[in-house]
Amino acid sequence: xxxxxxxxxxxxxxSVAADTAxxxxxxxxxVELGWSKLTLGDVATRAGVAKTTLYxxxxxxxxxxxxxVAELFDELELPDRGSLAADIEGVVLQFATILARPEAKSxxxxxxxxxxxxxxxxxxxxxxxxxxxxxxxxxxxxxAQARGELPxxxxxxxxxxxxxxxFDVVAGSVxxxxxxxxxQVDTSWAQRFTALLLGGLNATARPTDPTAPGTTxxxx
Amino acid sequence: xxxxxxxxxxxxxxSVAADTAxxxxxxxxxVELGWSKLTLGDVATRAGVAKTTLYxxxxxxxxxxxxxVAELFDELELPDRGSLAADIEGVVLQFATILARPEAKSxxxxxxxxxxxxxxxxxxxxxxxxxxxxxxxxxxxxxAQARGELPxxxxxxxxxxxxxxxFDVVAGSVxxxxxxxxxQVDTSWAQRFTALLLGGLNATARPTDPTAPGTTxxxx
DNA sequence: CCGTTACGCTACGACCCGTAGCGAAAGCCG
DNA sequence: CGGCTTTCGCTACGGGTCGTAGCGTAACGG
Numbered sequence: 157x158x159x160x161x162x163x164x165x166x167x168x169x170x171s172v173a174a175d176t177a178x179x180x181x182x183x184x185x186x187v188e189l190g191w192s193k194l195t196l197g198d199v200a201t202r203a204g205v206a207k208t209t210l211y212x213x214x215x216x217x218x219x220x221x222x223x224x225v226a227e228l229f230d231e232l233e234l235p236d237r238g239s240l241a242a243d244i245e246g247v248v249l250q251f252a253t254i255l256a257r258p259e260a261k262s263x264x265x266x267x268x269x270x271x272x273x274x275x276x277x278x279x280x281x282x283x284x285x286x287x288x289x290x291x292x293x294x295x296x297x298x299x300a301q302a303r304g305e306l307p308x309x310x311x312x313x314x315x316x317x318x319x320x321x322x323f324d325v326v327a328g329s330v331x332x333x334x335x336x337x338x339x340q341v342d343t344s345w346a347q348r349f350t351a352l353l354l355g356g357l358n359a360t361a362r363p364t365d366p367t368a369p370g371t372t373x374x375x376x
Numbered sequence: 377x378x379x380x381x382x383x384x385x386x387x388x389x390x391s392v393a394a395d396t397a398x399x400x401x402x403x404x405x406x407v408e409l410g411w412s413k414l415t416l417g418d419v420a421t422r423a424g425v426a427k428t429t430l431y432x433x434x435x436x437x438x439x440x441x442x443x444x445v446a447e448l449f450d451e452l453e454l455p456d457r458g459s460l461a462a463d464i465e466g467v468v469l470q471f472a473t474i475l476a477r478p479e480a481k482s483x484x485x486x487x488x489x490x491x492x493x494x495x496x497x498x499x500x501x502x503x504x505x506x507x508x509x510x511x512x513x514x515x516x517x518x519x520a521q522a523r524g525e526l527p528x529x530x531x532x533x534x535x536x537x538x539x540x541x542x543f544d545v546v547a548g549s550v551x552x553x554x555x556x557x558x559x560q561v562d563t564s565w566a567q568r569f570t571a572l573l574l575g576g577l578n579a580t581a582r583p584t585d586p587t588a589p590g591t592t593x594x595x596x
Numbered sequence: 597c598c599g600t601t602a603c604g605c606t607a608c609g610a611c612c613c614g615t616a617g618c619g620a621a622a623g624c625c626g
Numbered sequence: 627c628g629g630c631t632t633t634c635g636c637t638a639c640g641g642g643t644c645g646t647a648g649c650g651t652a653a654c655g656g
Contacts, residue, residue: 167600168652354579359578
């Protein structure tokens with residue numbers, strides 16, 4: 157969001173209504189047209205806004221879509237469901253619900269494609285979308301450790317590495333199932349996935365004895 | 377590939393050299409320009425071919441890029457490395473090596489984005505790219521079952537579901553790590569991932585006793 | 597009221613798209 | 627060899643989108 161009017165500012169302020177209208181129009185256009193056929197002129201018309209107004213706020217299609225899609229992930233939360241298994245299952249279903257929306261699919265994948273040749277865009281995506289998801293993993297882990305479901309991390313180094321691994325596995329699996337396999341993430345799948353992941357966490361945390369707390373290569 | 381000359385055909389045959397040149401030029405353009413700035417006229421020029429020749433073979437940018445990217449996955453194989461762990465680690469590293477190439481990143485993600493609003497394109501991607509990857513999962517499983525590392529499947533239904541799950545987890549994790557986290561899949565990561573997945577497979581196959589063969593909800 | 601900034605509108609050159617039409621080239625076959 | 631067929635390279639075209647510039651008007655603060 158770059159529409160923030162710098163505090164001590166003179167002149168006519170930017171219309172916040174225009175911002176929200178443009179982002180909503182962008183998502184609507186993504187649903188109907190997809191990425192490649194989406195045109196900024198069309199978005200401006202849908203939003204009831206002049207094309208020049210749009211260009212004053214966003215440098216191009218890429219950045220606009222990033223912001224439009226990022227808003228979809230605002231609703232991501234991690235309510236405490238009492239157990240690690242329930243937490244994982246809950247966040248998987250929540251994440252999948254957002255990804256199931258057509259504007260999320262086409263918009264997110266497209267900007268990710270562009271980010272492979274545009275470093276600034278990659279950083280923008282990371283800040284406004286990816287990092288927000290990653291926090292859920294960190295929060296879920298600390299909760300599980302507080303419950304005694306997972307052993308504490310030996311050091312900062314492996315703690316970070318493990319969180320990265322879990323994040324890639326959880327988010328990656330859901331994304332692949334939804335966008336590439338193009339099949340629904342329902343409760344059944346979420347349960348099966350959770351069982352698999354949880355089994356892996358327990359196994360690596362307690363490599364020999366299933367009841368003793370882990371001592372060697374922990375992945376949790 | 378639609379350049380196959382129908383057997384009993386008269387007239388001048390299509391140049392196979394043109395096909396390979398066009399696909400190579402497409403990949404080169406993907407590296408330098410990315411998806412959105414890639415133009416068919418530019419590809420034709422790079423390939424030393426007239427623009428009309430390109431349009432005679434591919435209906436548009438989407439289909440062309442699918443074929444160009446699909447060739448990258450031709451080298452995917454699953455050599456028998458002796459154990460399930462080694463097989464998983466091997467295929468993960470192999471898959472990651474291909475995905476690390478910039479033309480694979482930008483091209484694959486872009487056509488996946490388009491496929492969310494183009495069913496024909498989705499099917500094309502599935503046939504020429506995704507299904508080929510999936511076969512590695514099926515092959516790895518049957519090998520592991522032959523070795524006795526995994527229990528046999530109870531029925532066709534769950535066998536299929538389990539393969540789908542494993543495929544989404546393996547491919548999804550690697551894709552997410554490479555394209556979204558934008559970090560390298562090195563040997564260390566592959567080993568950690570394999571340990572996690574293998575632990576999950578063993579845990580769900582043998583829910584209570586780590587030494588007895590699984591009897592309940594198998595996920596392998 | 598005045599300075600400043602945002603807005604809507606119009607117009608513009610530049611670029612890419614996808615197609616049509618042409619003559620020449622490269623095969624097959626009698 | 628002389629036809630027949632299909633592909634090739636080339637040129638040209640209308641149509642659409644891009645991103646910007648310029649202008650007059652609207653909205654806010656001092």
